[in-house]
Every structure is written in structure tokens, then in C-alpha cells.
Amino acid sequence: MSRFAGKVALVTGASSGMGQATAAMLADGGARVFTAQRGASEHEPIIADFSDPAAPEAVLAEIAERAGQLDILINNAGVMREGTVEETSLDDxxxxxxVNLTAPFLLIREAMPLLRKGGGSIVNVGSIEGLGSNPRHPAYCASKxxxxxxxxxxxxxxxxxxxRCNAVAPGWIDTPLNVAFIESLxxxxxxxxxxxxxxxVRRTGAPEEVARFICWLASDDASFVTGQIYTIDGGRMAQLSLP
Structure with a gap:
């Protein structure tokens, strides 16, 4: 499989979960993959903390210097802190x-000169909480x-x-964070x-199931697809609660 041969990709938050799965699939498809996060990854890592507004510019400058090219940008890094509006501090x-909104904006802005050179694709990882809300998530929902x-x-x-620019809106996915939460109960x-x-579908999702769709959106197979938000939630948002 070489549908990403000759392509350069950046995946943020790729040390685990959906970001890790997406980076692996892009690499398997022939892409040169850079990742940006606070920790290590299996590809070409750039250490970055996206709570720092200066991080996106630094990340893109390094990619421009090392590769001189960027065809695919996957904005996956995110953070969630719980609390009602009364419990949420201004810092939170x-x-x-x-992390969830301004960093993707800055990454897109800094990446645009490279992306427009070859007709690039951006995929943002949103959430079903950008469409509905779980309890005690006002800032997370607003950001998504x-x-x-x-x-x-x-x-x-x-x-x-x-x-092109699209987004996925995953539901409950078995990321390491979610699995650890379940095991703590x-x-x-x-x-x-x-x-x-x-x-x-009577189950939760796997990171690879979201990654496959992200990679399709990033590929030339989706060349006429842009401006769309795709829900990937096993039908959760379609199912009404019982009376």
C-alpha cells in the first residue's frame, strides 16, 4: 500500500491512542510522518507542548527546515478537564x-504556505461533544x-x-486514558x-477505527470532500434514550 508515497504528514498528540494509530497508518501507506507532542513517538518526533502558544510556529519551522514540504496535517492533540461552569477556573x-482550538488554528496558519504548494489535506479531531455534551464539560465542548x-x-x-479541511467527531473510543478510567472503577x-x-453497535470504538477514516480523509480518495464533520460513534448520537 503506497497511497501516501511522497507525502509528508504531521500528526499532533501521536504518543498513544488515535494519534498513534493514525501516524502508523500514514507511515504504512508510504508517508514520511512527523509527530508533535510532549513525549516520544515511533516516527519523527518533535517535542511540543501545545499549551504554549509559541509551539505551533516552532513545530512548523522545524518541519520546513527538515522536509521543506507538508501535505497532511492531523490536529489530534487535546485536553479535557471536568467541572461545571462554576467549578471551571479561568486557567482551566x-x-x-x-490546546483544543487555538493550537490547531495556529498550526493551520503556520502550515498553510506548505500545504497550498501541493494541495494539502487537514483533518481536525473534534468530538461528539462539539455536537452534544456530557456533564461537566463546558470548556471541552466549547473548544470542540x-x-x-x-x-x-x-x-x-x-x-x-x-x-481541503475536514474533521472527525469521535464518540467513546478505547484510548489508553479511557481504558485506565474504566479499570479504575x-x-x-x-x-x-x-x-x-x-x-x-453494542460496544465502544477502537483507535484504529477512527484512524482509518482520518487516513481516508487525508488521502486523494477523498479529493472532493471538504468542510465536513464526520461523526464516528457507533451510532450513539443517533439513538434516542428510552422513555
Whole structure:
């Protein structure tokens, strides 16, 4: 499989979960893959903390110097802190908006000169919480809804330059963080059964299932697709609760 041969990609937050799976699939498809996160990765890592507004410019400058090219940008890095609006500090609010929304904006802005050279593709990792809300997630929901809006705006403004921009909105995915949360509960098996029931497919998702769709959006197979937000949630948002 070589659908990404000759392509250069950047995946943020690729040390685990959906980012790690996406980076691996892009590399398997022939892409040269850079990753940016606070820790290590299996590809060409760039150490970056996206709570720092200066990080996106530094990351893109390094890619420009090392590769001189960028064809695919996957904005996957994110953070979530719980609390109602009354419980959410201004620092927590700003941190979630910075990492989940402002950092993707800055990465897109800095990447655009490279992306427009060859007709690039951007995929933002949003969330079903940009469409609905779980309890005690006001800042996270606001940031993901904003990311969905940014996706459409970038698609409209830069489509004439050959740059596509789409987003995925995953539901409950078995990332290491979510798996650790389930295992920390008193009865993990009961929780898995309960959460499975809110999904028509009767299970939660795997990171690879989201990564496959991200890679399709990034590929030339999706050359006429832009400005879209794709829900990947096992049917959760389509299923009404029981009366």
C-alpha cells in the first residue's frame, strides 16, 4: 500500500491512542510522518507542548527546515478537564481552548504556505461533544464546537487554493486514558456493559477505527470532500434514550 508515497504528514498528540494509530497508518501507506507532542513517538518526533502558544510556529519551522514540504496535517492533540461552569477556573478554561482550538488554528496558519504548494489535506479531531455534551464539560465542548466551525471556515477560504479541511467527531473510543478510567472503577465489566448499551453497535470504538477514516480523509480518495464533520460513534448520537 503506497497511497501516501511522497507525502509528508504531521500528526499532533501521536504518543498513544488515535494519534498513534493514525501516524502508523500514514507511515504504512508510504508517508514520511512527523509527530508533535510532549513525549516520544515511533516516527519523527518533535517535542511540543501545545499549551504554549509559541509551539505551533516552532513545530512548523522545524518541519520546513527538515522536509521543506507538508501535505497532511492531523490536529489530534487535546485536553479535557471536568467541572461545571462554576467549578471551571479561568486557567482551566484557557488551557482547554488553547490546546483544543487555538493550537490547531495556529498550526493551520503556520502550515498553510506548505500545504497550498501541493494541495494539502487537514483533518481536525473534534468530538461528539462539539455536537452534544456530557456533564461537566463546558470548556471541552466549547473548544470542540469551535474546532468544527474552524474546519468549515478553513475549507471555504482555502479550497480555491487546493487545500481541503475536514474533521472527525469521535464518540467513546478505547484510548489508553479511557481504558485506565474504566479499570479504575469498582466494577469495570458492569460499566463496559452499560456504556455498550448506549451504542447501537453494542460496544465502544477502537483507535484504529477512527484512524482509518482520518487516513481516508487525508488521502486523494477523498479529493472532493471538504468542510465536513464526520461523526464516528457507533451510532450513539443517533439513538434516542428510552422513555
Amino acid at each position: 478554561w484557557y488551557t482547554q481552548l488553547q 464546537a469551535g474546532l468544527h466551525g474552524l474546519t468549515r471556515a478553513v475549507a471555504v477560504d482555502h479550497g480555491p487554493e487546493g487545500v 469498582g466494577d469495570p465489566d458492569r460499566f463496559r456493559a452499560e456504556i455498550g448499551r448506549i451504542h447501537p
